[in-house]
Ligand SMILES: Nc1ncnc2c1ncn2[C@@H]1O[C@H](COP(=O)(O)OP(=O)(O)OP(=O)(O)O)[C@@H](O)[C@H]1O
């Protein structure tokens with residue numbers, strides 16, 4: 001934020017560091033309004049910066065304090081009233097700290113005869129113990145009209161006033177400041193030109209709010225004044241849905257913020273200066289606030305991952321929402337170390353270690369929900385990159401009927417998971433919903449009379465009544481080792497997080513052939529190529545053909561936003577070039593999202609799984625045994641009812657759930 005009347009005597013860096021010192025002092029004063037040391041320092045800073053408005057306020061507060069107790073001698077620093085003709089930017093003039101200078105809003109209103117002393121007293125009594133602004137109270141008590149208050153504020157602060165009721169705000173501008181932040185600070189972004197953001201504020205002297213928004217948006221802030229009530233109404237209108245339950249969100253946010261469990265760094269680091277500084281900066285209130293805000297914002301938007309990414313000249317925060325990364329903000333590069341350290345402290349990682357990758361966890365309670373963040377840091381050439389995977393148990397959907405199966409595939413899959421033995425393999429790229437499908441399968445078959453054991457890396461959710469084991473390669477507890485020890489524990493069902501090496505595959509297959517149901521994942525493109533993958537790994541064809549029960553391939557496709565979807569005329573035949581086999585629908589309606597608040601104007605919101613399910617029939621067993629080419633397996637599987645990922649995806653287009661573009665994006669032909 002550039003001080004309104006700052007003179008260019010300083011380099012950007014000096015100005016920045018002065019600004020930061022000022023912020024710190026403001027925070028100290030917020031906690032202890034009578035800290036004269038901090039006020040004096042602030043006075044000096046604002047004098048240097050030539051920021052008359054704020055200087056005036058500080059001087060006012062000092063004067064107020066001086067009235068309470070004898071004035072400390074020797075304070076000859078200049079005092080400039082914010083009013084009157086242009087005060088010199090670096091004031092060294094004579095002191096004009098007259099007794100009786102009126103600084104408080106109420107006093108000034110009385111002085112200008114806008115209200116009476118008695119009205120002021122009544123309003124102040126009303127205000128006691130609340131957080132309501134005096135101005136709002138005066139308006140509410142009808143001592144003052146909204147218009148008069150506004151023009152008074154505008155004059156006092158020398159900033160323009162703005163009427164918000166007829167203002168149409170560009171959604172792009174709204175996006176710069178999240179609803180919760182706007183609501184909490186009583187501000188509303190209304191216009192952006194270049195890197196200047198015009199911000200409507202109830203109190204343009206609220207340095208903390210100015211700083212928070214500047215901090216958040218990385219833009220210079222041009223404050224304009226509006227009444228608190230008008231801002232609240234406009235905020236609710238502008239942010240729509242997001243704004244209407246802002247009260248809830250605020251309490252959630254506060255709750256979340258206070259419930260962030262911070263695990264302190266270990267003692268051994270204290271004393272190394274640079275680390276000490278890192279920790280100090282990471283503990284600074286705005287850093288803590290910003291980080292909490294990022295976490296809560298990510299949860300609220302339903303993000304699955306948060307990326308904090310350093311680049312050569314910038315720092316970027318991105319959220320993965322419905323599988324797609326969105327840029328959320330670009331905090332100033334200088335905050336990079338502080339933010340990264342903050343996350344590391346929260347995740348109980350070593351903040352001194354900046355050259356090796358680290359993994360940790362953050363537990364956050366948010367609105368009675370416990371949410372886990374799996375944190376991973378990785379040194380890149382421009383600094384440490386942090387990725388947080390959000391594991392939200394509550395939003396976990398473990399119902400096979402709701403994942404996106406078509407009836408045929410669901411029937412096949414259900415049969416397989418209720419078989420007494422054999423191997424079921426799930427394949428799909430990272431983040432395609434494999435674990436969710438596996439957990440849903442386990443959830444479906446889980447009952448007290450069967451023993452289910454899992455080896456996972458990592459264990460993402462705790463499943464009731466299931467023995468889950470965390471794989472740890474470093475101590476030799478590999479998937480293969482875990483599987484081996486499982487077999488001594490009399491399991492009925494075994495879940496192996498991932499089959500990525502021959503040994504794991506061998507033991508898994510052996511288990512499947514000796515009376516256990518084995519569920520696992522493997523990396524292949526589709527179902528038919530899975531057999532070939534196992535053979536490539538070195539498993540003999542007769543073992544693969546006799547163990548394999550069913551293969552499932554999956555992708556996640558974004559759904560058309562249900563809040564702004566609209567139909568348009570289409571033709572089933574238009575899907576043929578993409579591999580669709582027409583079923584005689586002819587003229588149909590497809591759906592697309594116009595874009596709205598709910599979907600952040602992308603037209604898409606939420607995801608659905610697209611499945612390809614291949615039961616391993618006798619015919620397919622024979623093909624595997626003969627080491628037949630994948631193409632042949634595919635042909636037979638299709639003849640027996642399997643529909644490809646692409647075909648199942650296009651079916652969802654016909655059902656109006658997703659779009660052709662989305663299906664083409666997530667499936668190969
Ligand atoms: N059928 C589904 N419908 C909607 N969202 C889903 C579905 N399945 C999974 N998701 C969501 O997609 C994200 C990734 O899912 P999941 O962790 O199951 O994928 P994965 O393939 O196991 O990922 P990884 O490769 O990282 O292990 C999660 O946020 C999950 O909630």
Ligand SMILES: [Mg+2]
Pocket residue numbers: 434435436
């Ligand atoms: Mg997984």
Ligand SMILES: [Zn+2]
Pocket residue numbers: 561562563564565593594595596597598599600601603604605
């Ligand atoms: Zn929408």
